[in-house]
Amino acid sequence: MAGKTKMIKIINKPGKYQFILDHEGQELEVTGKFSLTGKQVGRWDVEIIHAAPNTTSKTNVKGVVDGSGRAFVNGIIKVLSSAVGTEAFLEERILLVSENAKAEATPNLEIETDEVHCSHAATVGKIDEEEIFYLQSRGIKSDQAKEMIAEGFLL
Amino acid sequence: MSRFAPIKPSKIKAGSLESSYKFGFHTSTDKYAFKSGKGLSMKVVEDISSLKDEPKWMRRNRLTGYQVFKDKQMPEWGADLSSIHFDDIYYYLKPTNKEGKNWEDVPLEIKKTFDKLGIPEAEQKTLSGVKAQFDSEVIYGSIKKMLSDKGVVFLGMDEGLRKYPDLVREYFSSLIPTGDNKFAALNTAVWSGGSFVYVPKNVDVGLPLQAYFRINSPNAGQFERTLIIADEGSKVHYVEGCTAPAFSDGSLHSAVVEIFVKKGATVQYTTVQNWYKNVYNLVTKRARVEEEGRMVWTDFNMGSKVTMKYPGFILAGKGAIGETLSMAMAGAGQQLDTGSKAIHLAPYTSSTIISKSISKGGGRTSYRGMVNIGPKAHHSKSKVVCDALILDPQSRSDTYPTNKIFNSDVTLEHEASVSRIGEEQLFYLMSRGISENEAGKMIVQGFADPLIKKLPMEYAVEMNRLIDLEMTGSVG
Numbered sequence: 314m315a316g317k318t319k320m321i322k323i324i325n326k327p328g329k330y331q332f333i334l335d336h337e338g339q340e341l342e343v344t345g346k347f348s349l350t351g352k353q354v355g356r357w358d359v360e361i362i363h364a365a366p367n368t369t370s371k372t373n374v375k376g377v378v379d380g381s382g383r384a385f386v387n388g389i390i391k392v393l394s395s396a397v398g399t400e401a402f403l404e405e406r407i408l409l410v411s412e413n414a415k416a417e418a419t420p421n422l423e424i425e426t427d428e429v430h431c432s433h434a435a436t437v438g439k440i441d442e443e444e445i446f447y448l449q450s451r452g453i454k455s456d457q458a459k460e461m462i463a464e465g466f467l468l
Numbered sequence: 469m470s471r472f473a474p475i476k477p478s479k480i481k482a483g484s485l486e487s488s489y490k491f492g493f494h495t496s497t498d499k500y501a502f503k504s505g506k507g508l509s510m511k512v513v514e515d516i517s518s519l520k521d522e523p524k525w526m527r528r529n530r531l532t533g534y535q536v537f538k539d540k541q542m543p544e545w546g547a548d549l550s551s552i553h554f555d556d557i558y559y560y561l562k563p564t565n566k567e568g569k570n571w572e573d574v575p576l577e578i579k580k581t582f583d584k585l586g587i588p589e590a591e592q593k594t595l596s597g598v599k600a601q602f603d604s605e606v607i608y609g610s611i612k613k614m615l616s617d618k619g620v621v622f623l624g625m626d627e628g629l630r631k632y633p634d635l636v637r638e639y640f641s642s643l644i645p646t647g648d649n650k651f652a653a654l655n656t657a658v659w660s661g662g663s664f665v666y667v668p669k670n671v672d673v674g675l676p677l678q679a680y681f682r683i684n685s686p687n688a689g690q691f692e693r694t695l696i697i698a699d700e701g702s703k704v705h706y707v708e709g710c711t712a713p714a715f716s717d718g719s720l721h722s723a724v725v726e727i728f729v730k731k732g733a734t735v736q737y738t739t740v741q742n743w744y745k746n747v748y749n750l751v752t753k754r755a756r757v758e759e760e761g762r763m764v765w766t767d768f769n770m771g772s773k774v775t776m777k778y779p780g781f782i783l784a785g786k787g788a789i790g791e792t793l794s795m796a797m798a799g800a801g802q803q804l805d806t807g808s809k810a811i812h813l814a815p816y817t818s819s820t821i822i823s824k825s826i827s828k829g830g831g832r833t834s835y836r837g838m839v840n841i842g843p844k845a846h847h848s849k850s851k852v853v854c855d856a857l858i859l860d861p862q863s864r865s866d867t868y869p870t871n872k873i874f875n876s877d878v879t880l881e882h883e884a885s886v887s888r889i890g891e892e893q894l895f896y897l898m899s900r901g902i903s904e905n906e907a908g909k910m911i912v913q914g915f916a917d918p919l920i921k922k923l924p925m926e927y928a929v930e931m932n933r934l935i936d937l938e939m940t941g942s943v944g
Contacts, residue, residue: 394861397861409873409875409878411876414876415873416871416872417871418871418873418882419869419870420869420882420884422865422867422884423866424858424864424865424866424886425864426864427859427863427888428888429858429887429888430886431885431886431887432883432886433867433883434882434884435869435881435882436880436881436882437873437880438878439877439878
């Protein structure tokens with residue numbers, strides 16, 4: 314498996330996902346994307362378990378929440394004591410497009426050994442006014458500008 | 469264990485815990501004015517209340533607390549608390565009958581303890597006021613005359629209740645209700661000691677106020693209760709230090725701290741926690757911050773067997789600011805579960821949580837935090853940064869952040885990283901002729917430095933010294 318990155322894409326499919334890296338040198342890349350509108354509620358549970366040495370994982374979940382949608386993103390990286398030399402990264406980015414959109418982002422880490430490099434990042438925010446202004450100054454209506462920015466966010 | 473030596477599991481030697489802890493001495497409890505029996509019952513709670521000759525409402529409050537404590541389950545998350553034996557703990561230990569205003573009034577044996585800890589000396593040099601608590605009671609208190617003339621109140625909580633019953637009744641338990649959690653309920657039932665601070669409008673208490681908490685008896689429970697009210701535009705820095713003797717039986721420390729930061733006021737609350745490594749430290753701390761107010765928690769945890777502590781702030785007024793700087797260092801047999809809670813209720817509020825943790829020798833540190841931005845808190849900002857350093861393969865580090873956002877007009881950032889001391893950093897320093905141990909210490913100190921800088925100078929020096937002591941011979 315060494316040197317070969319396994320890519321997994323989860324597009325608009327809420328649910329529970331668990332990935333176990335149990336071969337030495339395994340590499341995994343998980344990309345999750347979603348958009349919620351109206352009264353949609355989406356819940357993602359992503360668990361990455363590093364059980365073998367020198368494994369690498371990169372997890373990236375991005376979502377746009379519109380209307381009065383609610384997003385719950387719960388990610389966890391577990392590094393077992395057997396998994397020395399682990400490198401893991403977990404990223405959760407959520408864009409709230411409407412006033413009533415809500416989000417909960419929980420990026421957890423559980424590290425049981427020392428020779429690791431793990432990090433995570435989470436952001437929840439809204440569309441930058443300046444980005445909308447820029448597009449408007451190019452003759453694009455604000456609603457459409459928001460749509461374009463949201464679309465670009467998920468790319 | 470050197471990183472450049474063959475890897476073999478390090479064993480924790482029996483007795484190795486005591487070696488580096490210099491506050492492990494204790495005083496005999498024979499001369500105590502009052503000792504409650506072991507264990508908790510309604511009678512113990514009633515006895516405490518009658519001994520203190522309290523108003524009726526406080527007695528009722530205590531009994532409600534006792535009931536809630538009995539009814540609530542032990543928390544199922546976080547650290548393992550199963551080895552706390554509530555029946556073996558002494559809930560009320562009164563070392564002396566009165567609080568001294570001069571160190572001469574303090575019974576000799578107790579005074580000796582505080583001399584060894586360097587409190588009277590520090591008081592003269594760098595503090596505005598001091599409270600010293602020995603087991604259940606505050607045994608010494610002082611405040612600079614200049615401040616008391618301005619109306620600053622710095623009393624033991626019991627005295628505060630006697631002198632300002634209405635003020636205490638208005639605020640007591642209003643921020644951390646009895647049913648907040650099992651240990652807050654326990655504290656409400658058997659609280660004794662702690663500080664009562666009131667700072668009048670626009671008064672700046674220049675030098676810090678310090679409270680010093682000392683557990684002296686084996687199996688002692690210390691349940692201090694602190695209430696700080698900073699009126700509009702005032703400024704105060706409150707520091708608490710904690711140590712305990714080296715007993716084999718565990719003690720329980722469960723405090724409740726409520727802080728009210730009024731419009732435009734600033735409160736900094738600093739904890740330097742260095743309990744002996746058998747103490748269960750389960751503490752609830754919360755601040756309510758009004759318009760343009762600012763609350764800073766500087767929370768340093770080095771000692772204790774188990775710590776579960778999440779100082780929080782409720783940002784209730786427009787433009788309120790909350791900041792937590794938290795550092796934890798866990799060695800063999802220790803689990804430090806710390807973090808912070810930021811609740812944004814009003815617009816334009818901002819919170820910053822910076823947490824650094826170091827685990828070594830099989831210790832475990834966890835960051836557990838929550839950021840909650842409510843529907844009315846538009847234009848609010850929150851930033852959380854957690855960095856963890858793991859020094860050997862037996863140690864463990866976790867990060868459990870929860871971010872709940874109920875408003876689109878906010879920015880929230882969260883970052884965390886976990887790593888060990890970089891090989892290159894170590895190599896660089898060693899190539900300059902610094903030994904591996906020294907290099908490791910320097911790196912750990914550099915890691916903690918941004919937080920230590922926020923402490924007053926004397927405490928920063930003490931913290932650096934503590935880290936130095938903890939790190940000796942442990943870097944691998």
